[in-house]
Amino acid sequence: GNADLDAPVETLRQPIDAYDDAVRSAFESFRRDAPAREVIALVRTTEAYPLVGFEPAPEGLADFVADRAAGTEPIPQLLEYAGYSPSKLDHYVAAPRTLKRAVGGNRTYLERLDADPLLVGWPPAPAAALQYRLDELVSVVARFAGDDVLEPLHAVRRRVRGDDYDRLRDAAVATHELTADEKQRIAAGVADDLQRARAREQRLRDALDEY
Numbered sequence: 001g002n003a004d005l006d007a008p009v010e011t012l013r014q015p016i017d018a019y020d021d022a023v024r025s026a027f028e029s030f031r032r033d034a035p036a037r038e039v040i041a042l043v044r045t046t047e048a049y050p051l052v053g054f055e056p057a058p059e060g061l062a063d064f065v066a067d068r069a070a071g072t073e074p075i076p077q078l079l080e081y082a083g084y085s086p087s088k089l090d091h092y093v094a095a096p097r098t099l100k101r102a103v104g105g106n107r108t109y110l111e112r113l114d115a116d117p118l119l120v121g122w123p124p125a126p127a128a129a130l131q132y133r134l135d136e137l138v139s140v141v142a143r144f145a146g147d148d149v150l151e152p153l154h155a156v157r158r159r160v161r162g163d164d165y166d167r168l169r170d171a172a173v174a175t176h177e178l179t180a181d182e183k184q185r186i187a188a189g190v191a192d193d194l195q196r197a198r199a200r201e202q203r204l205r206d207a208l209d210e211y
């Protein structure tokens with residue numbers, strides 16, 4: 001009821017959506033094209049940034065892509081290799097059984113590896129938490145993305161530090177969570193509901209006092 005549903009929420013949503021779209025696209029390209037060892041190295045780096053929240057890379061997989069020549073291949077190529085028979089795979093990589101164990105055994109992890117831990121999302125978190133997370137995101141995203149991603153990220157950080165962020169976020173949360181009926185009731189005002197509730201409360205108190 002305290003949310004200002006007329007607040008210009010789009011001035012907050014636009015930079016967040018621009019950043020989320022940009023970082024999602026950049027990470028998809030990074031995962032698709034970069035050597036697997038670079039992608040896994042990035043994930044391991046985020047262990048120093050707990051607010052980013054990638055699931056840790058399995059040790060066997062991380063060691064394999066770091067130490068073996070096959071680690072220079074992109075993740076999609078390694079996943080394709082892992083589907084080959086050992087005899088066929090022997091024509092492409094050294095130690096084919098090791099690859100099948102390290103990559104094939106962690107197929108689910110690699111297939112689920114995406115940009116979700118890097119997104120701000122909607123509605124955004126409270127300023128006190130999001131400000132710290134954005135600082136960590138800048139450090140992580142700069143390791144694989146360019147200005148086309150960092151600029152919208154910095155724009156989000158400026159908006160979160162703005163004086164009107166809390167008001168806009170409250171409106172965003174209300175708009176996101178309320179049902180259509182609840183939105184109509186809030187838009188119409190809750191004064192009448194409050195007055196009726198107070199009247200019922202007083203009747204109950206009077207009855208308690210009397211009986």
